[in-house]
Amino acid sequence: MKKREEADSGVDDESEAVEIADDNDQPCITRNEVTMDTVWNKMSSWFGSGWNEGNDEIFVDEEATNFARRIVRICGEDPDTVTFSRMEELDARFECVRCTAKSKTKTRKRLVMNWTTALLHDIEIHFEDDPLLDSREWKLLTDEADISATAESESKMGKKWRRVNRCNRCGHFIEYQYLKSHLSQVHNVQFKEDDVPKQYHLPLDTSLKRVPFSVRI
DSSP states (O other), X not given: OEESSOOOOSOOXXXXXEEEEOTTSOEEEEOOOOOHHHHHHHHHHHHTSOTTGGGOSXXXXXXXXXXXXXXXXXXXXXXXXXXXXXXXXXXXXXXXXXXHHHOOSTTOOOEEEOHHHHHHHHHHTSTTSOTTTOSTTEEEOOOHHHHHHHHHHHHHHTXXXXXXXXXXXXXXXXXXXXXXXXXXXXXXXXXXXXXXXXXXXXXXXXOSOOXXXXXXX
């Protein structure tokens, strides 16, 4: 869905007003459950009017919807029932067959990406294609060697990618490489490496254009 006017980003005071103590006896902001319904309910206060007053503020992008439905079907899921969380859980990778065919390198490296990047790729690069005609323009990676090569490329490129998450404690946006130091220096708490990402979250209105981006394998 597209919105003709941009609302202020971030979570309102009601969503982050409650403080509790965690296992480290440190104040921690707890967020109320944020869903699409709660966002719609808040939009009237953001705009000073009904969230879709006039029925022309929010609309369905049919082209993007059809591109998304095609990608979902390639995963073996039902576009009418699948959820965003389910697609994130699958964490699938797709090869753009069209771009691979156009590759000018001798080894003809393959362009691979996750499902949200694939959707944006279709919209921005292959917008002239008809998403209702053919699903062979995308190839779902199933070979373990391909999946491993993709993970390795994403890991290498990840050092250059700028990733920003929001701290659960103070609400500040922190770049990924500074998550651990932020917790220790600002909040005086220590976490194991695997537990650090749990102290941050991506806001609901985060753009789909986020890491991991496409890589070549």
